[in-house]
Amino acid sequence: MKADFWFDPSCPYTWLTSRWLLEVAKVRPVEIHWHVMSLSVLNEGREDDPENDPEGYLWVPARIAALVRHRFGGEALGRLYTELWRGSGDDQDWLGDFRRALSAAGLPADLAEAGQSDAHDDLVRASHAEGISLLGEHIGTPICAVTGAAKERIVFFGPVISRLPTGEQAGRLWDGTLLVAGTPHFHELKGRAHEEPRLS
Template sequence: MATTATVDFWFDPACPYTWLTSRWVVEAATVRPLDVRWRVMSLAVLNEGRDDDPEGDPEGYLWVPVRICAAVLRQYGQEGLGAFYAALWADRGDGGAKQWMNDPGAALADAGLPPELAEAGSRGDYDGAVRASHAEAIALLGPHVGTPIVAAPDPGGDADARIAFFGPVLS
């Protein structure tokens, strides 16, 4: 029987390419012995201090969904965060191509979580947790990356070694 490997998946919840990659890793976990551990990172944190704003976020909107994710993780754990992230990008039956995430309050409700958790998005209560998780991801590959970052155990057998990569997996 194969040993289950834990795959850490750092994501910014507002990134559509990261969403596509998350579906790839979820699908991989259906055919391989993988346990996905959801971790937050933030494009807002990544782009702090840059002269340009590649995300076009001068108002700081990107903080909202990642703060909510950090609140969900702290209060409802991995299962809650995975359910919220899935609901955030779920097709709500409007027939159009999915271009952007759903309303966080509606996604919380769809995930069976209290919609009031959406209030965390407008406060800095979870910024320290977001920054710490983000720093852990960046430490694996360096500062010139983005979202997502995926880390898995080294298949060579070294129990302490991990292989990490950055970038969306689109197919």
């Protein structure tokens, strides 16, 4: 089973969802394919600033990630994503040093410079558009599109979690998510109010 996962690399809740997906892959036959989406692109043209990013910093990790996927593929993007958040804790919901993360992922450290330029924004926009087109602009990050053995397609936003389920608990959440999201004409399901994510 193939799972295409679109993520904004700066979102701590999305980070937890991505780690859940890796847990799922240990207990279910799931192959993860990593893609970039961007909250900066999603929120362009809005009068408010839902991400509180007046300087446009959220473009930086998205640009680097999109360029890595373009040049080195999805598996390399997955490695970079892991390294970006390595060492983050509950008192720090931000990304680490980009050059360190690139080097640790076996990628050229000078790709960090791409974050300061709009030269590759077309890559960010194209990947974002591919993911967001599956559900629409009423949602955010992450988006997961699952393709089963019969080529059926199940697409969903989230799930948004604040603690990481592991083992069979992760697998059961996967099973339930596919069941709900795969129901024809299903639109939305919500849980309790958000709590701060536990990143480690």
